[in-house]
Amino acid sequence: GDSVTQTEGLVTLTEGLPVMLNCTYQSTYSPFLFWYVQHLNEAPKLLLKSFTDNKRPEHQGFHATLHKSSSSFHLQKSSAQLSDSALYYCALSPGTGGYKVVFGSGTRLLVSP
Amino acid sequence: NAGVIQTPRHKVTGKGQEATLWCEPISGHSAVFWYRQTIVQGLEFLTYFRNQAPIDDSGMPKERFSAQMPNQSHSTLKIQSTQPQDSAVYLCASSLEIWSNTGQLYFGEGSKLTVL
Numbered sequence: 001g002d003s004v005t006q007t008e009g010l011v012t013l014t015e016g017l018p019v020m021l022n023c024t025y026q027s028t029y030s031p032f033l034f035w036y037v038q039h040l041n042e043a044p045k046l047l048l049k050s051f052t053d054n055k056r057p058e059h060q061g062f063h064a065t066l067h068k069s070s071s072s073f074h075l076q077k078s079s080a081q082l083s084d085s086a087l088y089y090c091a092l093s094p095g096t097g098g099y100k101v102v103f104g105s106g107t108r109l110l111v112s113p
Numbered sequence: 114n115a116g117v118i119q120t121p122r123h124k125v126t127g128k129g130q131e132a133t134l135w136c137e138p139i140s141g142h143s144a145v146f147w148y149r150q151t152i153v154q155g156l157e158f159l160t161y162f163r164n165q166a167p168i169d170d171s172g173m174p175k176e177r178f179s180a181q182m183p184n185q186s187h188s189t190l191k192i193q194s195t196q197p198q199d200s201a202v203y204l205c206a207s208s209l210e211i212w213s214n215t216g217q218l219y220f221g222e223g224s225k226l227t228v229l
Binding site for chain 1 (some may be wrong): 117144146148154155156157158161163168169204206217218219220221222223
């Protein structure tokens with residue numbers, strides 16, 4: 001079945017340093033990949049979504065590139081901000097074959113001054 | 114749009130009691146999902162409805178959990194004989210299922226269930 005792996009449970013960074021959160025996946029189809037962000041005491045909300053035409057999605061300074069050869073969709077940002085501290089989930093939707101969205105276990109990002 | 118509405122926001126039950134959680138999806142969204150969130154497991158898929166019909170309940174613990182969607186404006190998740198390990202935040206999400214929007218879920222704020 002479909003699955004998403006996030007290897008880091010916690011990432012701690014100093015403000016201004018680059019961010020990279022890892023995400024790999026397994027899927028029978030050519031899935032859509034997503035990053036969702038959840039701030040403390042809030043609902044998860046969509047941060048980024050992969051495109052079918054290999055464009056690189058960007059939002060709030062974050063970007064991610066879908067690499068089908070390595071089944072990866074790592075989240076990156078050039079300079080971390082204190083407000084980036086949150087829980088980040090990588091997720092996939094099979095696209096063809098269904099709309100069930102499967103999430104990884106999540107990575108908590110803590111940015112300190 | 115008011116967003117996805119979940120009630121109650123917090124529920125405390127004793128072991129063995131029943132808990133029912135409600136979800137009102139965004140008007141016009143054809144898909145409703147239920148997830149369970151814990152620190153250890155993250156976001157676990159429970160079940161999924163499309164146009165009120167159950168599509169996939171592969172994540173539901175079979176014996177005590179059940180979900181229904183009697184009309185397009187609400188869904189319920191019922192847990193019978195609650196156990197301490199059921200303690201979690203239960204999240205409902207809805208989605209407009211069109212090709213360009215596949216996988217974009219809109220989550221409610223969740224119902225935090227505590228089983229004593």
